[in-house]
Amino acid sequence: MxxxxxxxxxxxxxxxxxxxxxxxxxxxxxxxxxxxxxxxxxxxxxxxxxxxxxxxxxxxxxxxxxxxxxxxxxxxxxxxxxxxxxxxxxxxxxxxxxxxxxxxxxxxxxxxxxxxxxxxxxxxxDKYALLKETFVDSLEVTRLKEIEELKKKTDNITISHYSLKEDLRLSPGPHNIIEKFLVEDVAPHLSKDAKVVYVGDTKTKDLYFNKELVEYVGLEIDIHQKIPDVIMCDDKNGILYLFEAVASSGPIDTLRKKELEELFSDWKSKHTIVFATAFLDSSLFKRFSNQIASDTTVYLIDQKRMISYKDY
CATH class of the missing domain: 1.10.10.1820 (BsuBI/PstI restriction endonuclease, N-terminal domain)
Structure with a gap:
């Protein structure tokens, strides 16, 4: 065969x-x-x-x-x-x-x-079923080791992406580790054409924004405004990706989703918005799992898992 x-x-x-x-x-x-x-x-x-x-x-x-x-x-x-x-x-x-x-x-x-x-x-x-489970477990172990190494870092956490002219350097910490995985790992799986519009930092809220794309999606950068942690845009297909990185609080619940829809109302009237919340591990996700808004997605970074929230 x-x-x-x-x-x-x-x-x-x-x-x-x-x-x-x-x-x-x-x-x-x-x-x-x-x-x-x-x-x-x-x-x-x-x-x-x-x-x-x-x-x-x-x-x-x-x-x-x-x-x-x-x-x-x-x-x-x-x-x-x-x-x-x-x-x-x-x-x-x-x-x-x-x-x-x-x-x-x-x-x-x-x-x-x-x-x-x-x-x-x-x-x-039968052997395939057994090996498959072992293989998935080993992949998760590799990801966990990667996360632990990043947690130990006392210097900058770097983010690389084809749409960036140079690597971004974020302050160390769980929140920014999540942002790194969102840009480098999650986003490319969603769209190979997605570009970085905005990335915040726990210390510098307006760490990076692409002025041209910010204007394109109709956003005004205001550090006092509740902007999503990571914004990416697939301008070829008219899709805007809004990510919240949750290290302690702040998932996209029903209220937050409504806020984001109002913030990006001009874009929503013409194009598509994808809402997603990312957690570094499942233990934190469990605390917020019953608060996640419908028609949004959750990413568990440690397990490389995606969970869709939809009504039926």
Missing amino acids: NLEIEDAKIILDDLYFENINDVTAICIIALNDDSERDGLILGYTRLSQGARVTDILNFARNDLNKPYAENTRETVRKHSLKYLVEYGLVIQNADDPNRVTNSGNNNYILTPQFRELIQAYLTDK
């Missing part, structure tokens, strides 16, 4: 991977391929040994009849492989971790654990 695109998507969904699309699925299929072929990195005969982005595109074109253009390479790298690596499913340059980023031999392989999970999916559903 061969791994198909829909199979790869099912596995990703089972692992709560959020950025699921055909290109990401094709990356997984390519990196799982054991058939011998020419034209790979010198000394390699199978994609599973290590595949460059070009090798993956060639595989898509020749083996799957998916003729992606060569200029798709950056999209594959930034919007598929990058997230697979960050999620612990793929290793970059396992053969040479010190390889420079612009090397023509930059390559990717599946982690042994993820490869074993795929094989179990194809051959043994």
Whole structure:
């Protein structure tokens, strides 16, 4: 049984991977391929040994009849492989971790654990169910370690994003750790085109705002006004993302949602607003779980979980 695109998507969904699309699925299929072929990195005969982005595109074109253009390479790298690596499913340059980023031999392989999970999916559903649970637990452990390291920081917490001209530097603390994950982790899963409009800091409320986008969404920056902690905008699709980072108080309850709708009334009359509250861990979320407004979303950073609040 061969791994198909829909199979790869099912596995990703089972692992709560959020950025699921055909290109990401094709990356997984390519990196799982054991058939011998020419034209790979010198000394390699199978994609599973290590595949460059070009090798993956060639595989898509020749083996799957998916003729992606060569200029798709950056999209594959930034919007598929990058997230697979960050999620612990793929290793970059396992053969040479010190390889420079612009090397023509930059390559990717599946982690042994993820490869074993795929094989179990194809051959043994009982084993797959068992491995899947273990795998999800290990992903959460990795995220918890990442959060603990950030909590220990006494210097600035940095935020990186393609729409920023330079990294943002926030003061240390749980609230700003949440903001980091919102910009770097949550937002790209919602929209690859979302841009940072505003990011506040517990010490500097107007830490960053994009003047052009602030005017575009009809917002006036006033540190005395109750502006959401993080604002991002997908101007291509007309979607505004309003995030509240909750370290002690302040989720988007019914009253807060009404305030935000009034604050962004001009935008709401023409476009879409997505409301979301983020918690660093589930223990704090439990304190506020019955206060969350309908038609909003909650993100649990430690578990990489998304919870939708909807009436029925």
